[in-house]
Amino acid sequence: MKKAIFLPVLAIALIFMGCGKPAAPEAAVAPAAAPAAEVKAVSDGSEDLIIDYQTNLVADDAASHFNWKGNIRYMAAEDSFDAVTGASALGSTHLFQAYLYDVEGNPTMSTGLRGLFLYGVNGLDATQNDNLNASKAADGTIVIQYVHRGTAYRFTTDSKGILALPDGSFESRKIGTPDGIEAAFTSDGKASGVDFAKVWSSDVMFAGASDKAMYVFDGPLQVTLENDILAIKGTLTAVKQ
Numbered sequence: 291m292k293k294a295i296f297l298p299v300l301a302i303a304l305i306f307m308g309c310g311k312p313a314a315p316e317a318a319v320a321p322a323a324a325p326a327a328e329v330k331a332v333s334d335g336s337e338d339l340i341i342d343y344q345t346n347l348v349a350d351d352a353a354s355h356f357n358w359k360g361n362i363r364y365m366a367a368e369d370s371f372d373a374v375t376g377a378s379a380l381g382s383t384h385l386f387q388a389y390l391y392d393v394e395g396n397p398t399m400s401t402g403l404r405g406l407f408l409y410g411v412n413g414l415d416a417t418q419n420d421n422l423n424a425s426k427a428a429d430g431t432i433v434i435q436y437v438h439r440g441t442a443y444r445f446t447t448d449s450k451g452i453l454a455l456p457d458g459s460f461e462s463r464k465i466g467t468p469d470g471i472e473a474a475f476t477s478d479g480k481a482s483g484v485d486f487a488k489v490w491s492s493d494v495m496f497a498g499a500s501d502k503a504m505y506v507f508d509g510p511l512q513v514t515l516e517n518d519i520l521a522i523k524g525t526l527t528a529v530k531q
Contacts, residue, residue: 378411402443
């Protein structure tokens with residue numbers, strides 16, 4: 291009797307186990323949301339730095355200057371070359387550093403651009419020694435280039451002569467040291483003998499503001515080149531990164 295009772299019970303249990311509902315499929319996992327696009331800060335048009343620059347590329351010129359005004363008290367100048375000291379009359383060489391770097395030492399604009407500004411207050415010798423030159427194409431594009439302490443710089447405007455910060459065409463390439471230029475790039479071992487066609491053939495680097503800077507300067511600089519007079523004017527705004 292015990293066997294007779296046990297077998298039907300076992301059979302019924304097996305039937306119920308076999309008729310159970312299949313396990314529900316695992317819920318589909320939604321794909322991870324794409325990271326939000328980085329929102330770039332927009333200029334509010336504040337006049338944080340005003341630039342008025344002019345230099346004669348072929349002669350000493352009393353009209354050459356680097357006038358600038360910013361929002362840091364005492365850090366502004368209407369500067370020119372001082373023939374007695376051989377440097378800027380009002381100290382733009384070091385005063386302008388307050389605008390060139392943030393408090394952590396990161397460039398807020400192209401350091402090469404700051405170097406370009408100083409030719410307006412450093413006389414013809416500096417211009418010639420560093421091979422500063424500029425040319426204007428038929429479409430209105432202006433190219434400026436020079437070599438300083440072993441690094442070549444090139445800036446290219448659009449067809450209207452605009453050099454836009456912070457993402458304009460600012461380029462550089464290391465081609466030597468402060469003591470000399472690599473023989474592959476110069477005919478005389480100096481910046482004055484540099485062949486720029488060889489310089490820009492490869493290994494060109496972007497030379498604008500640092501992406502680590504707390505802020506960058508934003509805005510258009512109007513570049514003109516007439517009768518070997520290079521001029522740059524514009525108003526820039528400090529924009530948080």
